[in-house]
Amino acid sequence: MSGGNGLPVSDDIIDRFLLFSPTFLSLKAALLTCKQVYRVFQSHRNSVVRAVAYNVAGPALPQALAYIRHPDVQIHIPRSRTHTRKTPSQAHWSDFDSDEDSEDGSSSRTHRQARKTPRKPVSVRIDQLEDLASAPIxxxxxxxxxxxxxxxxxxxxMFSFRYIDRTRSTSQLNSSESQAFCAAIYHLMLYSAITDLREWIDDADFEHDVNVYVGDYADYIENGKKLLSILSTPELIRLHTVAEFLKEVLTWCVRAGGYSDDIRDLVLAAGPARILRCFDKQDYLMLEPLGEILDFFEEELGLMPGILSRPHTSVLESRNVKPPADIAHSVSISSRVSEKNSQCDRCQQSFGFGAHSRSTFTEISNGECYKLHITSQRNYGPQSIHRYLKNNLRHNSPEVVSFTNEAKNLGASLLLHVWNNLWEMELVRQQPLGQQPLPDWTEDSYLCDTCFTSFLVENLWLWWRYIKSDSEPLKENCWYGYDCRTQTHNRIHAQKLNHLCEQTRH
Incomplete structure (x- = not known):
């Protein structure tokens, strides 16, 4: 029964179809099919839009809405140049762009220019957070x-890869774990917006005594404390968990930028989106999204207490609760969390996000999760992997050119080819004599960067010798093999003899 809409299905079926749209883009496509579908949508606008928003954001939708609707969070959406400007009353539900990212925070320059008066103290109750999430979208x-x-x-x-399952770069959290993690991230986003240090830096009067603007900073801390006080104790513990997780993401960024690890707590105020941008950059501009905060606090770090740790600890202590130490806090998200998940199988040191294994190399080869494994691509890619040839081989120009050409031909599958060939042809040489006792290399190991580098130095030249000998006979061996110093400056000698061998004359 069509219900008089001209289609072979009823309005109720069309409504159900729209409710299951996985994204706003698919909803837009459905609305553009015919007028009858759009008419049904108009009759159920709020319920359909909220259902699609739930499909996009998941069970943490209330926290996502409470964040973007908080009075201290300015929504700034980039507009396509081809779109005409519309007032809110003219905005149309078919005006969805493609799935294009926008920034987590608003444009900092626009936001600071718009704020002419100091921030008012936060006075939001828990029922008001619920109200912020209930209005139509x-x-x-x-x-x-x-x-x-x-x-x-x-x-x-990234959290799942770090703490739950290092064989998969996509989340392996179940529905309840995912909801707990996402809600905690949205709470941290809201906290970061309320304690926006860039606004404080812009508002502070640095002509006064240092104690004056330290006092103003304390007011910002107090605003954050008021928000934390309305969260439940389990929510506070989960907030602590995601904050520690993001500090770990930041660790190598701030070290590479020459800053102390102590600054990580302050940098949390920049928010998860900017921290993620730092992780994704992974070059000399990696800290650019945090520039304003880092530049100012580099000298004032000792004067400024933790932007999150101090009020968070204070609220928990007022409830007679002590924050869990070490890795124990992560159990608030999942009971499956284990520090061993992120430890190198050989040296037992934590590798964080820098795992090297067959599964990692397979994902790189397939073009999957590039950002998570970008360090492997950068350090061990076709242009740079020659640096791990044994001893003086890495300075043998003809050998390096030939090796690099082969590496370029293999492209993203280079590491996977090297790993598989070494094990399939039984070429792997185990721990060199004289090294401190460590377990031998194994085919399914997960290695930290240090151990993987050692593995390549000991075995990469063997792989290259195998590849060369498979296509043509090798030349006569040089007596000094890969230790030969002449190969580094005498091109004729380097081309005339094979140096992919061990030294036989001393």
Whole structure:
């Protein structure tokens, strides 16, 4: 029965179809099919939009909405140049862009220029947070939900890889674990917006005594404390968990930038989106998203207490609760969390996100999760892997050129080929004599960067000798093999003899 809509299905079926749209983009496509579908949508606008928002953001939708609707969070959505400007009353639910990311925070310059008066103290009650999440969703908010859900999903993938399952780069958290993690990230986003240090830096009067602006800073801390006080104790513990997780993401970034690890707690105020951008950059501009905060606090670090740790600890202590130490806090997200998940199988040191294994190399080869494994691509890619040839081989120009050409031909599958060939042809040489006792290399090991580097130095030249000998006979061996110093400066000698061998004359 069609219900008089001209289609072979009833309005109720069309409504159910729209409710299951996985994204706003698919909802837009459905609305553009015919007028009858759009008419059904108009009759159930709020319920359909909220259902699609739930499909995008998941069970943490209330926390996602409470974040973007808080009075201290300015929504800033980039507009396509081809779109005409519309007032809120003119905004149309078919005006969804493609799944294009926007920034987590607003444009800092626009936001600071708009704020002419100091921030008012936060006075939000728990029931008000619930009210912020219950109103109908606007078109502008749908863009923000989409952008933030992508940020949260990336972080969830990284958390799962770090603590749950290092064989998979996509999240292996179950539905309840995922909800707990995502809600905690949205709470941290809201906390970061309320304690926006960039605004404080812009508002502070540095002509006064240092104690004056330290006092102003304390007011910002107090605003954050008021928000924390309305969260339940389990929510506070989960907030601590995701904060420690993001500090770990930041660790190598701030070290590479020449900053102390102590600054990580302050940098949390920049918010998860900017921290993720730092991780993704992984070059000399990696800390650019945090520049304003880092530049100012480099000298003032000792004067500024933790932007999150101090109020968080204070609220918990007022409830007679002590924050869990070490890895124990992560159990608040999942009972499956284990520090061993992120330990090198050989030296037992933590590798964080820098695992090297067959599964990692397979994902790189397939073009999957590039950002998570970008360190492997950068350090061990076709252009740079020659640096791990044995001893003086890495300075043999003809050998390096030939080796690099082969590496370029293999492209993203280079590491996977090297790993598989070494084990399939039984070429792997185990621990050299004289090294401190460590377990032997194994085919399914997960190695930290240090151990993987050692593995390549000991075995990469053997792989290259295997590849060369498979295509043509090798030349006569040089007596000094890969230790030969002449090969580094005498091109004729380097080309005339084979140096992919061990030294036979001393």
């Amino acid at each position: 606007t078109p502008t908010e749908s863009h923000k939900i989409l952008a933030n859900s992508k940020i949260v999903a990336r972080l969830e993938d």
